Amino acid sequence: NYTGIPYPFGKFDFLLVPSFQFGGMEHPGSVYYNAPALMLDESATQNQKLGRASLIAHETAHMWFGDLVTMRWFNDVWMKEVFANFMAAKIVNPAFPEINHDLRFLYAHYPAAYDVDRTAGTNAIRQRLDNLDEAGSMYGAIIYQKAPIVMRQLELLLGAASFRDGMQEYLKAHAFGNATWTDLIATLDRRTPDDLAAWSRSWVEEAGRPIIRVDLKANGEAVESLEVTQEDPITARGLLWTQPLSVAIGYRRDGVGTRHRMTGRALRISSGATVPDYVLPNSDGVSYGNFVLDPSSRASLLENLPADEVARGSALVMLWEEMVDRRVAPRAMFDLLMKALPTERNELTIQRMLSYLQQVRWRWFRDAERANSAAAVETTLRAGLNAAKTPSLKSAWFNALRDMAQSPSTLSWLESVWRKTETVPGLVLAEPDFITLAQELAVRGVPDGEAILSEQIARTQNPDRKGRMEFVRPALSADPAIRDAFFAQLKDPVKRRREAWVLEGIGYLHHPLRAASAEKHVRPSLEMLLEIQKTGDIFFPKRWMDATLSGHRSPTVAATVTTFLEGLPAGYPDRLRRIILSSADDLFRVTRQARP
Ligand SMILES: [Zn+2]
Incomplete structure (x- = not known):
């Protein structure tokens, strides 16, 4: 329905390969799959089912995007991957109404894209490729995480119907042939007053992200002005990034978002008459950049995250980026996470917070700071583990505890869990979990670490896991x-x-x-x-x-x-x-x- 082109290859087979090295491979008329990705256990979580549905939809979409129309050269290989994911989301998301898909998209793409795009080692989505033997090194977070963000923005820029019509025209024009990113941009450009070539230059042909700054001027309790500006971190380059930008004006935890379009250097926003508790740019998690909050909003958000799920997720990711850029102290980020975790109900956000908690302690805290925070962290994690309602949440809390544990009492409790003399009601531990637990105990130098490793190797049934553990063991030695x-x-x-x-x-x-x-x-x-x-x-x-x-x-x-x-x-x-x-x-x- 979306492409307006019937299935182009006659037959459509699924071929399941045991331990295939890819999730799937889109051979026309016969998709190869990694068998375990399709044959799930009865205990499969919603997330695994969503992953499987997405994989099937992704490979199916490739019949049009990649197989019917193929990139001219491997520098555009990213296009077919992005479109396959783009279509997969449209096909699969409606079947999983209990998942907040905007939030899932945010966590699945933004942190990983920023991890590379904020560095001096980043690259553009579209890169030059002189020789196929270098094709492998093009793949990474910029293609898999940033490109989908950019594609979603392109659809918003054109409007969903106009974007779809443009895609149909592009597919029909190049069916059973080759095409480039430039061909697609030329097709879409005719459907919008915007200059898509300029848009493409900032978003696709160049690396990096804009610095987007909120400037709130107050006169006592009254707002004098509210302005959002963007600048290129590479001053000499002077790029402007056109994108949608929602801004929430928040009082207490409740914010009201308004949608804008950032086209030029500065954007003036009308707000309420009284100074809000916070101004949160990107409250709908659609925009992309290095956001600099105004000082009072930063302080307010570090105290209380917004009530809306997506705004809360966006604020969380934003504050993390502010910490990495040294505008928020690691200690303040830590305090926020410790305060927010016990009351957080969204599973995706709990997992994101647990991951940040680990990173802030192992990476950003000094040894003494980490040791001093151990008792409080372990108490919070134990409480979270006990209160968790679903098996997947139980294991998220347990894994965080296992990976952060430092105090002798928690280590000896974990050892009892490993020995199966302690059990956690509702927590399902399989062989790989016991292996990781044994290894995490050993790397902490627990007194009987070597004996635990030996026993775990003996206990391990799966020959591949046993071989792996034997290989890794010397790296864990005291x-x-x-x-x-x-x-x-x-x-x-x-x-x-x-x-x-x-x-x-x-x-x-x-x-x-x-x-x-x-x-x-x-x-x-x-x-x-x-x-x-x-x-x-x-x-x-x-x-x-x-x-x-x-x-x-x-x-x-x-x-x-x-x-x-x-x-x-x-x-x-x-x-x-x-x-x-x-x-x-x-x-x-x-x-x-x-x-x-
Ligand atoms: Zn693919």
């Missing part, structure tokens, strides 16, 4: 010499073949609790990146760098990365340099070190 030997063997590409295993081991090797003894491995890991790109799968270089650096917060390690980058030879691949810059971004920020 003996630094054994951990060093784990790293040394990875110089041999054969030992790096099972990349998921390697990444898990590297993650434990550089665990924040072990960071000091792992500092010496950082430089060799950077030196190995070039070879890793040649021998590894497409996502491996970025994941290798993330696993290496995410546990560190010392100026020494930041300096190691800087020295390495400054000493790179002229011919070093730019994409790898960018991967390092983006993986090291938090480290540079935490240590307040200037980026090279």
Whole structure:
């Protein structure tokens, strides 16, 4: 119905492959699927069912977007992926009315896109690709997370009906042929008074995001003016980003949003006569940028998040970005999360908050600050675990507790859960959960850590998991010499073949609790990146760098990365340099070190 083109390939088969390396592959007329993604257990959660429905809809949409009309060259491979997701959401979302899809979209896309787009290593959605052997390094958060945000904005810019008509025209014109992003923009441009080529330049052809600043001027209790401005963080470039912008004016926790369009540099907004508790830009979670709140709204939102679910989620993500940019203290973010978590009812928001709580403690807190907060955090998490109503919420709280636990009493309780002498009513723990629990206990150096690992390996039934645990085990050893030997063997590409295993081991090797003894491995890991790109799968270089650096917060390690980058030879691949810059971004920020 959406494309106005009947199914183009006659037959339409599903072929289920056991342990297929992709979720699905859109061969015309016969879609291949990873069998476990379609054959779910009876206990499957709503989220898993939504994921399966989305996967089927995604591959089906590819019959039109990708197969009927194919990109001319791989620099536009992102288009078919974005359209497949775009269509999948239209097909599947109405069947899951109990899920807040706007909120789900927000959490699934914005934090990951910002994680890369705020760094010096970011790239444009549409990149130049000279040789197919570099195609793998194009994939990442900018294509998978930022591009869908941008596409949703394009639909809003044109209006849903006009956008659909343009897509139909594009598909008909290029059926059984090839087309580029430029072809699509030219087709859509005829349907709007806006200059889509200029729009595309800011959003698709260039990297980064606008700084969007709220300026609220008050005279006592009265509002004098309210203005939102945008600027390009790269001053010399001077881009303007056209986008929809909703602004909520909030009193207490309730805000009333109004929709605007940000086209020029500044936007004046009329507000109530009295100064509100907060002004929240992007209250509908549609706009994209580095938002700078006005000081009184920032303080107010750190006290109380808005009542509306999407506005609350948007404020949460925004305050996190403000923390990363040093406008909010990590301690203030921590206090907000600890205060908001016990009363939060939305499952998606609870999961997002738990993830932020972990990051703020492991990454942004100093060791002493982290240790001092342990008791309060563990109490909050235990209470959340007990109060949680659904199995998926139970496991979210439990996993957070497992990953943050530090105090001897919580560790010994977790050990009892691992020994199955304690149970948590309503919490379902499967084999992979016991493995992770054993490993998390071992990395904390509990007295019988080695015995726990041995017993867990013996207990493990699944041969693949058993092999993985045996591989990872030396990285968890209390003996630094054994951990060093784990790293040394990875110089041999054969030992790096099972990349998921390697990444898990590297993650434990550089665990924040072990960071000091792992500092010496950082430089060799950077030196190995070039070879890793040649021998590894497409996502491996970025994941290798993330696993290496995410546990560190010392100026020494930041300096190691800087020295390495400054000493790179002229011919070093730019994409790898960018991967390092983006993986090291938090480290540079935490240590307040200037980026090279
Ligand atoms: Zn796809």
